[in-house]
Amino acid sequence: MTQVLDLLLLRRLLPSLTFIILCLMLLLLIFRSDRMLPPQKYMMQLSDEPAWVQNQTTGTTVLKGQSAHLIRVKGSKTLLVSAFLEHRTKPRKVLVIAIMFRKEKVSLQCSLRCREQLHVSRASVDIHWDHFGFPYGTADVSCPLPPACQAPTHVAVTSAAIRNPDEADLEFLEVQNQKALTVFPYNFTSCFSTMYNYTNILQLVQTVEMLQLLGVNRIVIYKTNCSNETQRVLDYYTDKGLVEVVPWSLSKYLKVSRRAKPDQDPGDIHYFGQIPALNDCLYRFMYRSKYVALHDPDELILPQTVDSWSQLLPLLEKRHGADRCFNFENNWFPTEFTERPPPPNVLPALGHWHNVFGVNILTHLYREPVKPKPVFNNYKIIANPRSVFVVTVHGVLRSQENCAWVDRKTAHMYHTKARGQNGLKAQQLVYDGRLLSYSGRLTAAVNAVLNETRLLPE
Numbered sequence: 061m062t063q064v065l066d067l068l069l070l071r072r073l074l075p076s077l078t079f080i081i082l083c084l085m086l087l088l089l090i091f092r093s094d095r096m097l098p099p100q101k102y103m104m105q106l107s108d109e110p111a112w113v114q115n116q117t118t119g120t121t122v123l124k125g126q127s128a129h130l131i132r133v134k135g136s137k138t139l140l141v142s143a144f145l146e147h148r149t150k151p152r153k154v155l156v157i158a159i160m161f162r163k164e165k166v167s168l169q170c171s172l173r174c175r176e177q178l179h180v181s182r183a184s185v186d187i188h189w190d191h192f193g194f195p196y197g198t199a200d201v202s203c204p205l206p207p208a209c210q211a212p213t214h215v216a217v218t219s220a221a222i223r224n225p226d227e228a229d230l231e232f233l234e235v236q237n238q239k240a241l242t243v244f245p246y247n248f249t250s251c252f253s254t255m256y257n258y259t260n261i262l263q264l265v266q267t268v269e270m271l272q273l274l275g276v277n278r279i280v281i282y283k284t285n286c287s288n289e290t291q292r293v294l295d296y297y298t299d300k301g302l303v304e305v306v307p308w309s310l311s312k313y314l315k316v317s318r319r320a321k322p323d324q325d326p327g328d329i330h331y332f333g334q335i336p337a338l339n340d341c342l343y344r345f346m347y348r349s350k351y352v353a354l355h356d357p358d359e360l361i362l363p364q365t366v367d368s369w370s371q372l373l374p375l376l377e378k379r380h381g382a383d384r385c386f387n388f389e390n391n392w393f394p395t396e397f398t399e400r401p402p403p404p405n406v407l408p409a410l411g412h413w414h415n416v417f418g419v420n421i422l423t424h425l426y427r428e429p430v431k432p433k434p435v436f437n438n439y440k441i442i443a444n445p446r447s448v449f450v451v452t453v454h455g456v457l458r459s460q461e462n463c464a465w466v467d468r469k470t471a472h473m474y475h476t477k478a479r480g481q482n483g484l485k486a487q488q489l490v491y492d493g494r495l496l497s498y499s500g501r502l503t504a505a506v507n508a509v510l511n512e513t514r515l516l517p518e
């Protein structure tokens with residue numbers, strides 16, 4: 061009796077059993093196609109440098125800037141900057157930010173590490189179009205995720221011409237952004253790309269203090285080199301937990317140009333490799349900061365109707381919609397002009413600051429006249445980083461929605477630097493004293509920092 065029942069049951073189950081067996085075979089096939097490699101000893105390049113450092117004296121935890129760990133791909137001119145899990149594409153993938161020789165025809169493959177196993181997949185390459193005519197450009201190297209490896213912790217990229225790369229030769233990047241977090245430790249992060257031969261201490265301290273008044277909690281600085289005094293200031297802010305210095309030593313690998321175009325200063329890559337640095341910053345802070353601002357230390361985006369970025373962004377989102385990026389119009393404040401005497405509350409500081417090297421932004425309140433639109437004007441952005449895929453020097457190359465232009469009466473950028481010959485006469489410049497509404501708080505804050513870093517005369 062039971063045997064008959066069993067048989068009946070079997071007959072009824074047979075079609076579904078066949079289906080399950082077919083599925084299993086299909087899965088096996090897929091597994092084989094991503095060619096499992098034997099386990100190998102754990103390599104973690106990035107963790108030679110401890111990321112979080114506890115300062116025993118102050119008790120604060122400090123994130124020492126993790127070096128952007130440049131890796132050269134064997135058998136190719138490609139350089140790898142950093143790797144991230146990209147949660148927003150369907151299907152998800154690993155994005156490796158890279159620097160590629162544009163003329164080189166190379167196909168790349170990814171070795172993705174999941175637990176103790178390696179899974180190989182064929183990479184696709186997209187070189188960003190904003191290479192400005194230099195031989196090298198920033199590139200997205202995309203690694204598809206094999207079904208058996210959906211959350212790799214590390215990735216190595218090799219030339220596909222090397223069929224079976226020697227395991228011991230593989231150099232791994234840590235895959236960052238493992239989780240698509242929705243709560244962020246920072247509200248605003250500013251990324252300063254490529255600090256080179258930097259000596260402008262007074263303007264740096266003023267900008268960093270202004271940014272804090274505006275609501276910024278994190279500043280990332282991609283640094284090639286600077287004066288010893290600047291380094292003292294950077295160390296001070298790093299110990300405070302505000303600044304993260306990312307050593308940026310691309311010049312060890314490539315001849316970096318110091319200018320924006322090859323005819324101004326020929327080289328392998330645009331302006332110290334600023335563009336890969338900016339893209340690295342965007343992805344590093346995608347799930348650590350509510351907003352990311354991309355600008356230089358001589359640029360300040362100032363709201364005109366409210367006091368801070370914390371108040372400005374809700375306004376902009378109400379007007380233009382949430383989850384996007386905002387372009388802020390540039391205004392030049394040439395340091396060659398100091399017309400009107402500074403107000404009394406700034407005057408006492410000027411005596412003290414006389415011996416501190418660099419530009420004092422509080423004394424440059426005249427801007428060049430605004431050019432009629434539409435004109436490219438070196439604008440900069442504040443973005444919800446999760447709405448952006450690719451950034452460039454000025455603005456965004458690819459995002460979920462186009463960036464919104466912010467009306468200059470709501471906010472615009474103050475770019476204080478030497479302009480050299482610009483053909484303008486002093487009387488053509490326009491007074492703009494917006495910065496002075498911060499001068500009391502700013503002066504006190506700057507004095508405190510200069511004093512603590514022993515940059516003020518006794």
Ligand SMILES: *[C@@H]1O[C@H](CO)[C@@H](O)[C@H](O)[C@H]1NC(C)=O
Pocket residue numbers: 115116117118299300
């Ligand atoms: C800890 O912080 C103090 C005060 O900012 C600083 O002088 C000291 O160098 C820091 N120590 C380390 C190990 O960073």
Ligand SMILES: *[C@@H]1O[C@H](CO)[C@@H](O)[C@H](O)[C@H]1NC(C)=O
Pocket residue numbers: 245246247277370
């Ligand atoms: C971020 O902004 C919110 C709302 O303005 C504020 O309550 C919070 O303290 C800010 N966080 C930091 C780290 O400044």
Ligand SMILES: *[C@@H]1O[C@H](CO)[C@@H](O)[C@H](O)[C@H]1NC(C)=O
Pocket residue numbers: 257259
């Ligand atoms: C570094 O900057 C100083 C002025 O601050 C300048 O005189 C010098 O030529 C610069 N050096 C390089 C290598 O750019």
Ligand SMILES: *[C@@H]1O[C@H](CO)[C@@H](O)[C@H](O)[C@H]1NC(C)=O
Pocket residue numbers: 256257258259285286287288
């Ligand atoms: C930065 O590096 C350049 C090239 O090595 C050098 O000429 C310059 O003096 C350095 N700048 C500072 C401020 O150390």
Ligand SMILES: *[C@@H]1O[C@H](CO)[C@@H](O)[C@H](O)[C@H]1NC(C)=O
Pocket residue numbers: 288
């Ligand atoms: C800067 O610091 C380095 C290392 O601390 C030192 O070797 C060098 O002489 C300093 N340079 C100047 C100009 O003081």
Ligand SMILES: *[C@@H]1O[C@H](CO)[C@@H](O)[C@H](O)[C@H]1NC(C)=O
Pocket residue numbers: 507508511512
């Ligand atoms: C400068 O710092 C010292 C201690 O380091 C302090 O006694 C002094 O009051 C400070 N001066 C100013 C102007 O902040």
